[in-house]
Amino acid sequence: MSENRGKKLIDSLKRKGESLEAEMSFFDHLEVLRWHLIRSCIAIVVFTGVAFSYYDFIFDKIILGPKSADFWTYQFMCGLAERFNLGADYCIKDINFNIINTEMAGQFTLQINSSLLMGLVLGFPYLLYEVWRFVKPGLTDKERTSASGFVFYATMLFILGILFGYYVIAPLSITFLANYTVSSVIQNQITIDSYLSSVATLTLGSGIVFELPILIFILSKIGIMTPAFMRSSRRYSSVIILIIAAVITPTPDILTMLTVSFPLFILYEISIMISARVERNREKALMSRD
Structure with a gap:
């Protein structure tokens, strides 16, 4: 009886030790995550300070x-209109609206934001x-190899999205909304x-939308997204994309929308090709195990 009680006590202590070890590991991960977030915030604050210092250029040349x-x-657009005789609607020469400030601290808040x-x-x-530095230690060697270009590709897609949003979506949307009038009195x-x-x-939203291949890669890795599902949903996705394009384009012509x-x-x-590649690699891994 005493030996059984002793074994139970030892087993109980082991379980408590394992539970304590797992708990400490969890809090260690939180501590590591906290420092990753702190360094990220510091970097954003530094870049914010740089932008604040060169604000005249940023406001006059970029924001406006x-x-x-x-x-x-x-x-x-004017060059295309002249070269291909597309008409005066393609050449935007007047953006008819004024920008005003209605708050006491509006301009100061504008500079900060x-x-x-x-x-x-x-x-x-x-x-x-x-x-990437936070996630990398928890990945296997194969996963690290397959995702080694995560930072580079995600950054390139984000930059392309920002440029597309700033040079295409934002100006087209602004001119459409600024020139849209219900009455000449207004x-x-x-x-x-x-x-x-x-x-x-519009700019940041475009940058985030351009991260779609990265999102599909992650969802395909965990088995939520498959290329078969994406191919079968291509028609619905095409309709959604065309609706979005029709909403943000300034003219009803098909060329601008496309x-x-x-x-x-x-x-x-x-994204479909990326999902298909992930699925092929998964099938190869399963076949090698068999």
Whole structure:
């Protein structure tokens, strides 16, 4: 009887020790995650400070860029209109709205918020690097090899999305909304908060949307997404992409809508190829085990 009690006591102590070890491991992971987040925040704050220092250039050339008639996108559209005789609707020479401030601290808040947005955009690659450093120790050697280009590809896709959103989606949307009038009596007086919110949402939203192949890669790795499902849903995805393109384009013509939707179709097809590759690698791994 005493020996059985002793064994039970020893087993109980072992279980408590294992539980304590797992608990300590969990808190150790939280501590590591905390430092990754702290370093990411420090990087964003540093880039925010740099943006704050060069704010005159950022505000005049970048933030107000889509409002100016000499913006690159508008000049490019005018060149296409002249070369291919597309009509005056393609050449945007007047963006008819004024930007106003209605708050006492509105301009100061504008500088802080826009500097923070620039810091977030510039610090996003480093944020991805810290995410990769946190996840990497928990991966197998094969998983590390297959995901070794995570930071590079995610950064490149984000930059492409930012450029596409800033040079295509934002200016087309701004000109459409600014020139849309219900009555000539109503004059468009846009608050600076509304303007900044529109530009930031369209630009950052495009950058996030361009991360679709990375998301599909992760979902395919954990078995949630399959290439068969994506191929069978291609028709529905095409309709959704065309609806999005139709909403944000300034004119009802098919050429402008296809210009906006084309990169989204490319991203979807790339995502299908990525999912198919993940599935093939999984099947090869299973066959090698058998």
